[in-house]
Amino acid sequence: MKKLYCLLVVLFTLSAISSTSLTLAQEPLSGTLTISVEAWMVEKYNMPELEARFEADHPDVDVVVITHEGLGASYLNIFLEWAQSGQSSADLYFGGLVSQIAPAIIDDQLIPWDDMLTDEIAPDKWISAFLDSAYVDGAEGTNYPTLPGLGETMNFQYNVGLFEQAGISAVPTTYEEIQAAACSLANLEVNGQKITGLEMEYGLNFAPDAWMAAVIAAEGTYLTPEGQINWDSPAGKQWIEFQKSIVDAGCGSTTTFTDNNGARNALKAGQAGMINASNSRSNEGTNALCPEQGQVPCPSGELIQMFSYPGDGGSMAFSHQIYIPRVSANVDLARAFVREQLLSEYAQTWTAINFGKMPTIWANYDALPENPNFAQVRTELEGPAMGQWQFRDGQFLRQAYVDELQLYLTDNESLDEMIANLNATMQEADLTLPADRVLSQ
Amino acid sequence: MENPLVHASGHLVNSATSRKTTWHLQRQQSRFAILLILPTLLIIALFIGYPVIYSFLLTFSEFSVKQVNWFAAGFSNYSRVLGDRAFANALRFTFTYTLIYVPVSVVLALVVGVLLQQIKIGSTFFRSLLFLPSVIPITMGLLMFQWVLDPNNGIFNYLLRNVLGRPDLAHNWFGDLNVVFGSLIVVSLWGFGPWILVLAGLLAIPKDFYEAARVDGANPLQEFRYITVPQLRNTLLVVITLQVIKALKVFVPIYMLTSGNPAGRTSSLYFLVFQKINQGQNWYAYASTVGWVFTVIIAVISIGTALILRNRRDI
Numbered sequence: 001m002k003k004l005y006c007l008l009v010v011l012f013t014l015s016a017i018s019s020t021s022l023t024l025a026q027e028p029l030s031g032t033l034t035i036s037v038e039a040w041m042v043e044k045y046n047m048p049e050l051e052a053r054f055e056a057d058h059p060d061v062d063v064v065v066i067t068h069e070g071l072g073a074s075y076l077n078i079f080l081e082w083a084q085s086g087q088s089s090a091d092l093y094f095g096g097l098v099s100q101i102a103p104a105i106i107d108d109q110l111i112p113w114d115d116m117l118t119d120e121i122a123p124d125k126w127i128s129a130f131l132d133s134a135y136v137d138g139a140e141g142t143n144y145p146t147l148p149g150l151g152e153t154m155n156f157q158y159n160v161g162l163f164e165q166a167g168i169s170a171v172p173t174t175y176e177e178i179q180a181a182a183c184s185l186a187n188l189e190v191n192g193q194k195i196t197g198l199e200m201e202y203g204l205n206f207a208p209d210a211w212m213a214a215v216i217a218a219e220g221t222y223l224t225p226e227g228q229i230n231w232d233s234p235a236g237k238q239w240i241e242f243q244k245s246i247v248d249a250g251c252g253s254t255t256t257f258t259d260n261n262g263a264r265n266a267l268k269a270g271q272a273g274m275i276n277a278s279n280s281r282s283n284e285g286t287n288a289l290c291p292e293q294g295q296v297p298c299p300s301g302e303l304i305q306m307f308s309y310p311g312d313g314g315s316m317a318f319s320h321q322i323y324i325p326r327v328s329a330n331v332d333l334a335r336a337f338v339r340e341q342l343l344s345e346y347a348q349t350w351t352a353i354n355f356g357k358m359p360t361i362w363a364n365y366d367a368l369p370e371n372p373n374f375a376q377v378r379t380e381l382e383g384p385a386m387g388q389w390q391f392r393d394g395q396f397l398r399q400a401y402v403d404e405l406q407l408y409l410t411d412n413e414s415l416d417e418m419i420a421n422l423n424a425t426m427q428e429a430d431l432t433l434p435a436d437r438v439l440s441q
Numbered sequence: 442m443e444n445p446l447v448h449a450s451g452h453l454v455n456s457a458t459s460r461k462t463t464w465h466l467q468r469q470q471s472r473f474a475i476l477l478i479l480p481t482l483l484i485i486a487l488f489i490g491y492p493v494i495y496s497f498l499l500t501f502s503e504f505s506v507k508q509v510n511w512f513a514a515g516f517s518n519y520s521r522v523l524g525d526r527a528f529a530n531a532l533r534f535t536f537t538y539t540l541i542y543v544p545v546s547v548v549l550a551l552v553v554g555v556l557l558q559q560i561k562i563g564s565t566f567f568r569s570l571l572f573l574p575s576v577i578p579i580t581m582g583l584l585m586f587q588w589v590l591d592p593n594n595g596i597f598n599y600l601l602r603n604v605l606g607r608p609d610l611a612h613n614w615f616g617d618l619n620v621v622f623g624s625l626i627v628v629s630l631w632g633f634g635p636w637i638l639v640l641a642g643l644l645a646i647p648k649d650f651y652e653a654a655r656v657d658g659a660n661p662l663q664e665f666r667y668i669t670v671p672q673l674r675n676t677l678l679v680v681i682t683l684q685v686i687k688a689l690k691v692f693v694p695i696y697m698l699t700s701g702n703p704a705g706r707t708s709s710l711y712f713l714v715f716q717k718i719n720q721g722q723n724w725y726a727y728a729s730t731v732g733w734v735f736t737v738i739i740a741v742i743s744i745g746t747a748l749i750l751r752n753r754r755d756i
Contacts, residue, residue, distance in 0.1 A: 080506060255613060410618050
């Protein structure tokens with residue numbers, strides 16, 4: 001009798017607990033969710049639609065999207081706001097690359113996502129090239145302070161029509177072939193004006209990433225075994241020499257020295273035969289050149305197509321990160337929005353089709369329509385791929401690389417001097433990594 | 442014996458009472474004056490005084506997102522800045538830019554001012570036309586130049602290549618180290634310099650001087666040399682001072698057109714501060730130090746200019 005009584009008590013307790021948790025699980029979400037998105041991403045990532053969908057699914061929730069300019073001081077100011085006021089102007093942040101958010105990760109300002117990475121968004125469901133760049137070594141449960149929202153790879157892109165006009169029948173696979181193609185293209189005239197054979201990235205926007213991609217494609221990593229940047233890498237030197245060779249031969253311009261958008265604009269205007277850039281530029285180019293303006297995808301097909309860096313088919317993969325500050329006032333709503341909207345098949349495929357920003361989860365990638373460019377990026381993601389460097393002084397190192405590269409390309413220093421200067425710069429930089437963080441909670 | 446005074450009310454009052462009343466009144470007025478300027482003082486202290494002092498103290502400190510280690514850096518930020526190649530480049534660019542931009546802009550303003558003074562027909566039209574760049578936002582004007590001078594699709598290179606048949610003259614105007622400096626100067630001169638101030642100075646010169654000179658047989662060049670220039674001297678000195686300060690603080694054309702490139706060779710000191718702040722919080726102290734070194738430089742130049750101005754006035 002006593003045993004039966006005990007059993008009943010246990011059963012009653014268990015049922016009470018389960019019914020409570022069920023009640024909690026089913027409790028409707030409510031409140032205001034404020035999301036900060038980089039200004040340029042609002043349209044490209046279809047935020048108004050995601051906002052409307054989430055509000056429709058959760059009638060008691062009001063979603064407010066605010067914007068912050070990326071690539072600049074505003075994100076640094078946000079980190080200061082969190083640290084100094086203990087508050088945050090948004091509950092959820094979408095934007096910024098790992099290299100930019102590294103200071104916030106190192107200062108342990110972000111809530112890890114680890115416990116949410118289950119089922120369809122378990123770590124093995126992600127494209128590892130993207131998720132790996134978000135991974136931070138450390139105690140279990142703290143390894144993912146950010147998640148990759150949407151990503152890109154670096155590669156070469158060419159104007160299919162101009163390739164045909166120049167009589168280039170095969171996609172180049174070596175630097176020599178790329179240069180030969182660039183110089184053939186540079187002889188073409190469009191609208192009575194000679195075009196540029198190959199536009200490359202020499203500015204802060206992508207120059208370091210282009211170097212990383214070249215080294216990854218050839219050597220698998222751009223880091224030394226000690227975790228420093230391998231400026232002495234043979235593949236890296238080859239890449240820099242290749243860039244100079246293109247400039248010196250007059251087969252490429254130096255527009256991106258001062259205009260970050262120079263290459264993409266030339267591609268969109270049909271004034272560049274090839275560019276070396278992030279993969280979404282091909283999408284932009286096709287949409288701009290499409291005879292059936294306004295129709296996406298372009299009924300005439302992909303007018304701009306891609307090919308990989310010489311090497312083993314890999315590349316540098318970067319992504320725009322999603323993160324929640326520890327001082328967020330609405331963590332549950334933020335997490336729900338990420339799971340239900342930002343990582344949804346709809347969101348990730350919509351932006352890939354319209355703007356070429358690629359899904360970070362394989363299932364969403366599989367849901368994309370047939371497209372040679374999507375297939376190309378997939379090859380690069382499956383090859384040796386890795387993300388940007390994550391040092392606290394990452395931006396300083398990027399700027400140093402740009403300055404040195406431009407000095408070399410303009411004959412103001414030799415390659416050896418450039419490499420020596422970069423190595424010296426690295427010695428004075430703060431190379432603290434996210435993995436070196438001291439966890440506060 | 443006390444001197445009697447007639448009070449405003451008509452009563453006689455002695456001087457002690459008068460002094461007391463005056464003192465009391467002055468005290469009341471002072472209190473009221475302080476009360477009036479107090480809000481302004483508070484705003485200045487909060488938004489100017491506090492950041493200025495904070496940034497100065499930061500130059501001796503270590504800054505991180507979570508804390509400031511006051512005075513932990515000693516003078517290391519200063520030695521770092523003074524030994525930095527980026528700072529040396531920015532300093533060189535800023536001074537070179539100032540040395541070229543100031544005389545060119547002042548001469549241009551003088552030419553435009555004199556022409557507008559002399560013009561007899563359509564002076565209002567031409568003044569309005571020349572005033573347009575002053576009312577158009579500078580960022581819009583610079584964007585226009587970015588398009589016009591675009592190396593691939595810009596109309597300027599198109600004209601050189603296709604109309605004049607001189608493709609050798611076409612350049613990457615903001616990306617070529619050989620021409621970027623000149624491009625920046627030319628673009629900065631959009632608006633023809635401070636011609637409005639110069640014209641105001643010219644119009645203030647009495648016409649009688651010119652008429653008398655003509656009676657004496659002076660030609661236009663002599664009028665310009667012996668009347669216009671001496672009469673305009675004080676205006677020109679003010680204009681030069683303003684232009685020097687403007688040139689030393691150049692930022693917007695660089696931010697909009699070159700981002701300090703190629704190879705960091707068009708980075709001004711102002712732009713360097715901005716660039717360093719964008720590199721992360723551990724560069725805030727460095728950026729503050731650049732700002733303060735720059736402030737000292739500007740102060741020295743301003744004091745020098747003020748001394749020259751004073752001496753000129755004494756002549």
